[in-house]
Structures are given as C-alpha cells and as structure tokens.
Amino acid sequence: MIDVLIVGAGPAGLAAGLYIARYRRRVRIVHDGSSRALWVPRSRNVPGFPDGIIGADLIARMTDHAMRYGAEIAEGKVVEIARRDDEGGFRAILEGGAIIDARGLILATGVDTNLAQLDSGDHGAAVRSGVLRYCPICDGFEHSDERIAVLGSDLHGAAEAMFLRQYSSDVTLIPKWQVALTDAQRSELAASGVDVLEGRVMRLDATKDAMLVAIEGEAAPRRFDTLYPAFGSTPRSELAAMLGPWTDPNGCIPFSAFSDGLLPGVYAAGDVLEGLDQISVATGQGAMAATRLHNWLREQEGHVMADQK
Template structure:
C-alpha cells in the first residue's frame, strides 16, 4: 500500500476514488491500457462487509466480501495500478481545465488528467436493542439486499422493516421466495388503500403497531410490538431504509447530482464532465457487484479513449 506525503502533488493519468468492485475493475482495465492509475480509498467499501455473496459469476459456492476485494486489489496491482488508503477531502478542476487536483486529508495533493468516482453508498442500518449487528448479518438473521441473498431464505419466515412504498416493494419482491412475508412499520404504515390491497393480493401481511425492540439471536430476529405480550420471531429481517450515495466529491465539480444526491445512470458510459466518469453503487441503478464490474470496465475504457482523443491517438473517422 502506497502512502503520499503532504504537498507531493504527484501527477498521474487517472485518479480513481473508491476501491470497491467498480473502482478496482476500472483500475485493472486502465493498468492494462498502460495508464498510470492510482486508486485512493478510505477502506469503507460496502463489499467489505458482505458475509458471502453467491451471485457473483464464477463463484457458485459464494465468496466472502473481503476475499473478493483482496483478490481484485491484487489483480489490479499486478498490472501496475497503485492503491492508496486515504480520504479525499476535495476535488477541483485545475486552472485552464488541465485535469483535476485532489486534496487528501493528510494535505497531500494528486494531479490527474482524468477521474473516475466509484465512491459507493452508505447503507442506512437498523439499530438493534440486543445482539451484535455484524454477527447478525453474518449469521443471516439480518439482511440488507433481497436481490443478493433472498434465495438463501427461500421458504423461511421473513420480515421487512419499513413503512413506505420502498418497504412495501421490498416485501413484495421477497414474496417470490417465501409465502411467509410480513411488512412491519417503523412507526406507522404510510400506505394507501390501493397499496394495501396490492400487498394483500400478493400474500404479504402487514403488521400494525409500533416496534419497541429488535433482538437478534442465533435463533432468529425477535420483534417486540407495542400491545403484544410476546415478541414475534422471524428467521430473517430486511430493513428497507435505503442508502445514501457518497456523491459529495461529484457535487464539488458542479451540479452533477439530483436533489437526492444520486449520480445519473449514464455516468459510466457518457460521463459527467469531460474527463470525469462514475461507476458502481454511487450512480443510480441496480446496486450489485456484477453491475459494478461492468460499469467499472466501461468507465475505464471510455475515459482511456477520451484521453487518446486528447492526445491525437484516435483515427479522425472514429471520433
């Protein structure tokens, strides 16, 4: 792992912010394009706390998140990518639009001709009243991604915690895996009569009443509801609280995000600005490892070709 000293101001072809599946794929491709590429990350990729993913192609037995990131990091470094663990505090265009300058928390600066933002999202976590959160995730009592692991909970007793349309949609999605799916409100069920009817028609139960406690054990998740004498036990619980894009750096470059902080889906293919692309969970769309891999490859290739065009290394009829 490389470290940078304050005021170094090192110059590279491309800076990638974020070392999750999207950022590391982009780094691998760019290194193989013989670009001088540096990945700066803060060690907080969401993939690092994936207990085991079984829908990454090529890993039928599943792969643990930290193992996947370690493999991908090694792969990129073998071809010449450089990884730096640090926090990027600021990104701005350089004078005369000659690339970008990133300032790290240490005070060091990095100058780059191109930029890929693969900063990911922050998952809005459930707060447990007893039981360890990470252990609950590892044991499968607590889950956050129905697309990733709904299959592993087929025919189990599943609860979804979330009172709005997002929670209702997640509960209905999980109905494909089990006949026993219950939507539990965070405070009150903010659903229309039509939405309630749709849930009922799909076989999803709605549990009225205020949630008092969430207790994770090896036997399951126990949910205490106001007015009920005994807690209800579920095999697994999905909090449908959504996530928050880590798009602050994109916002520093201009009005590139929507009011919710989302980066447009086209950012991995069409770019955000000349020389700026984004990939992975930070952009709008399906938050999946396999999706991030493809977006990272696309962003890297588009940015590489953009630099070739700037250097006059593209046939005129290709432009």
C-alpha cells in the same frame, strides 16, 4: 501528474483500475476502507463463483489483480476535488493535506447503507449469520420458504416485501413507526399474501439464528428467520457535487456517467450511480468508465483515428 485517479476501491473502482493499468497508464486508486463489498458475508450471485465468495476475499483478489498490472492503491479519504483550470486535469486533496493531480478521474464512491439499530445482539454478527439482511436481490434466494420480516412503513418497504414474496409465502411488513400506505396499497399486499402489522416496533433483538421483534401491544416478541430493514441508502456523491450540479434530488449520479461521463475527463461507476446496486453491475460499469476515459486521453494524445471520434 498521473493519468488517472480513481476514488474508491470497491468492485467498481478496482475493475476500473485493472483496466486502466492494463491500458498501460499510471493509475492511483484512493479509498477510505469502507467498501460495502467488505460486508458481504458470502455472495452467491457473483458470476463464476457458484459456491459463493466472501466479500472481503473478492476485494482482496480484485486488489491483488489490479496491483499486479501496476495500479497503485493507497488508503486515504478524498475531501476535496476540483478542476485545474490553468494546467488542465484535476486536483484531489486528501484528509491530512496530501495532493494528487490527475489528467482524468473516475468516481466509484458507492453508497452508505442506512442501518437498523439493534437493541441487543451485534450488528456485524447478525449480518454475517444472515438474520439481518440489506439486499433482497443479493440474498433473498438464501431465505427461500423462511419466515421473513421487512421493516419499513412506506411504499419502499411495501415494494421490498412484495419482492421477497417470490421467495417465501411467509412475509410480514412491519412499520418502524406507523403504516404509511394507502388502502389500495394495503389491498395489493393482502392480495399477494403479505401480512402487514400495525403496531410499531419496540425492540429488535438479534440472536444466533433469529431476529426477535417486539411489537407495541403484543405480549411476546415475534420470531423471524431474517429481517430486511427497507431504509434505503445514501449515495456518497459529495465529490461529484464539487465538480458541478450532477446529482439528482436523491444524491444519485446519472446512470450514463459510466458511459458518457459527467464532464470531459470525469466518469463514475458503481452504486453511486442510479440503478442496480450489484457487484457485477459495478464491475461492468468500472470497465466501461475506464475504457471511455482511456479513449478520451488517447484523443488528447492524438492516438485516435479522426473518423472514429
């Protein structure tokens, strides 16, 4: 049995793996190759990288860093997780049937971004060139003073448009189907200078340097420098749910799961928790989850001062 199994090799899982390895424990990180960080064209808000870093490069560096200190990293999808009641610890089953037994667990499984469907243009290329964006906190700055569109008909879309107003005076909220805002919400947007369109979207076409949005009843498509679909994300919390009723109605794991744990020996970190979905947050939570889990294991081993518990 290994000391720690970490599910996820994004910033949260890799930071946790580095810490656990440097606590001189046997740790295995299993991931299915779908870290959202791999999508990041170039992040400019990761502290220490003022010229930005490409998400895939950051993951490669973090992978190398954790492996240098002994973390084992393997690709695979964990499909089942359970407590081993008799022997203690936890058992993970991977697609294909492989089994991993571990004394402790860290779930760093992230979220799935709810994507926009393009009628033409390649989705990945549009994200890479920046005409399609999913995270205003991450890259709103890069679109300062540009023509920005937010796709979303509800309060979530309105809030995202309002957030982007900090970066540009030219922000337009476009409903996917129909506007679902109260008069008061419309007034707030109008007072902040956010334009709200009424007609639904007929086509979304990504070009090399713009997003073209065809609106019902309008003769020509509108051109925006970038478009933010405000469709939210879906937490990948199914493994946590197998261990107990930990998730909220939105599928998020509670924020305290990186510090207090979910149950003895189980911690979680990163986007899968409620809170701010950011690389620096994920790495911090990974470090904290790893340290708390290490201390919990030390307690089992009798290596903690009784008065410190």
